[in-house]
Amino acid sequence: MPRPIQATLDINALxxxxxxxxxxxxxxxxxxxVKANAYGHGIDQVFEGLRAADGFAxxxxxxxxxxxxxxxxxxxxxxxxxxxxRDLEHCSRLNLWHVVHSEAQIDMLAVHKTxxxxxxxxxxxxxxxxLGFVPQAFxxxxxxxxxxxxxxxxSLMTHFSDADxxxxxxxxxxxxxxxxxxxxxxxxxxNSAAALRHGKALNVRxxxxxxxxxxxxSSPDYPVNSAAAWHLKPVMSLNAAIIGIQHxxxxxxxxxxxxxxxxRAMRIGVVACGYADGYPRSAPSGTPIGVDGVRTxxxxxxxxDMITVDITDLPQAGLGSEVTLWGLPQQAxxxxxxxxxxxxxxxxxxxxxxxxxxxxGLSSRVPVNVLx
Ligand SMILES: *Cc1c(COP(=O)(O)O)cnc(C)c1O
Numbered sequence: 001m002p003r004p005i006q007a008t009l010d011i012n013a014l015x016x017x018x019x020x021x022x023x024x025x026x027x028x029x030x031x032x033x034v035k036a037n038a039y040g041h042g043i044d045q046v047f048e049g050l051r052a053a054d055g056f057a058x059x060x061x062x063x064x065x066x067x068x069x070x071x072x073x074x075x076x077x078x079x080x081x082x083x084x085x086r087d088l089e090h091c092s093r094l095n096l097w098h099v100v101h102s103e104a105q106i107d108m109l110a111v112h113k114t115x116x117x118x119x120x121x122x123x124x125x126x127x128x129x130x131l132g133f134v135p136q137a138f139x140x141x142x143x144x145x146x147x148x149x150x151x152x153x154x155s156l157m158t159h160f161s162d163a164d165x166x167x168x169x170x171x172x173x174x175x176x177x178x179x180x181x182x183x184x185x186x187x188x189x190x191n192s193a194a195a196l197r198h199g200k201a202l203n204v205r206x207x208x209x210x211x212x213x214x215x216x217x218s219s220p221d222y223p224v225n226s227a228a229a230w231h232l233k234p235v236m237s238l239n240a241a242i243i244g245i246q247h248x249x250x251x252x253x254x255x256x257x258x259x260x261x262x263x264r265a266m267r268i269g270v271v272a273c274g275y276a277d278g279y280p281r282s283a284p285s286g287t288p289i290g291v292d293g294v295r296t297x298x299x300x301x302x303x304x305d306m307i308t309v310d311i312t313d314l315p316q317a318g319l320g321s322e323v324t325l326w327g328l329p330q331q332a333x334x335x336x337x338x339x340x341x342x343x344x345x346x347x348x349x350x351x352x353x354x355x356x357x358x359x360x361g362l363s364s365r366v367p368v369n370v371l372x
Contacts, residue, residue, distance in 0.1 A: 004241035004272050007368045013233035014049030021211050025199045031057040033212030040359040061090050081105050088112040101131040109150050117152035126172035128161040135179040155186040163193035164221040193220035218355030222345035237327025244270035254308045255300030260285045266312045271323045274305040278362040280351035287350040290324030291317045293340040
């Protein structure tokens with residue numbers, strides 16, 4: 001028997017989440033963001049579930065190539081554009097649209113030989129201060145690009161630093177509007193948080209939205225809003241089983257470093273999942289976890305291959321009981337789905353991180369079952 005751990009991907013949940021996002025920005029076209037191997041879910045696995053998107057956005061040429069092999073003929077956008085001149089040959093060959101965020105990328109385009117002019121998304125830095133032209137340099141970049149025979153249409157984009165938080169997007173929006181108002185071209189502004197939180201504002205909706213995390217059923221602004229509150233369904237579930245039981249007396253400890261000490265008699269389940277599977281080592285005692293569809297807590301340190309969980313109040317639980325690290329138990333009936341769900345966001349919050357990191361970090365040793 002293989003080690004009892006499995007990730008499950010629910011492709012219908014992906015379809016549902018995409019439809020949900022589309023409904024929140026009804027006039028916009030949707031880039032499904034599938035960078036980082038579709039946030040750890042796998043390009044091949046998510047492709048069918050995201051076919052209703054208007055395009056795919058990602059960073060790696062190999063992933064763009066894979067989408068073309070899978071039969072996608074629609075738009076593909078490289079969110080960081082070209083890293084070297086040769087990348088542009090692949091853009092021409094695969095018909096990829098690409099971001100231009102620097103003078104160096106315009107230099108590359110200027111010497112690129114292509115029969116077919118490229119579709120460009122010109123990026124403005126509106127306060128994130130990672131990639132993009134500062135507002136004052138944006139027009140000059142646009143003018144330079146527009147004069148190049150290698151360039152077809154130019155769309156205008158930015159990426160918000162604070163769409164998920166209190167600061168919000170007003171200041172960034174104002175800057176973007178001020179420095180682009182008389183430039184033609186489609187607009188692309190919003191990630192998941194901006195589309196869901198601010199999608200009612202017309203100028204945020206723009207032409208293309210770029211949701212990533214919400215597609216996969218994680219909330220972009222947890223704990224302010226949960227995924228359920230956004231009507232998103234978890235796509236990835238991680239389940240394992242109890243492979244050992246320990247009976248503790250008051251004063252006994254569990255795991256490396258004896259960080260957890262029982263203050264009463266306790267029953268502990270040992271779970272076949274550890275940080276080598278992608279469960280965060282930083283998750284402290286008390287992190288929510290499901291056993292046979294019932295919510296309980298982890299105890300002690302996460303080790304490489306195991307976690308320990310409190311089953312004192314779950315007398316039915318024992319060897320072989322199903323453990324839900326995040327998402328839904330495999331055995332859940334639809335009636336109990338809501339209560340049995342351990343959202344990836346609550347596990348992430350407990351571990352001091354975000355759902356993005358947990359999804360992206362699912363280990364390659366975990367077998368994946370795809371529900372289509
Ligand atoms: C990753 C990324 C997105 C998607 O962000 P989410 O928070 O996952 O919705 C959108 N735009 C750009 C430029 C990105 O890099």
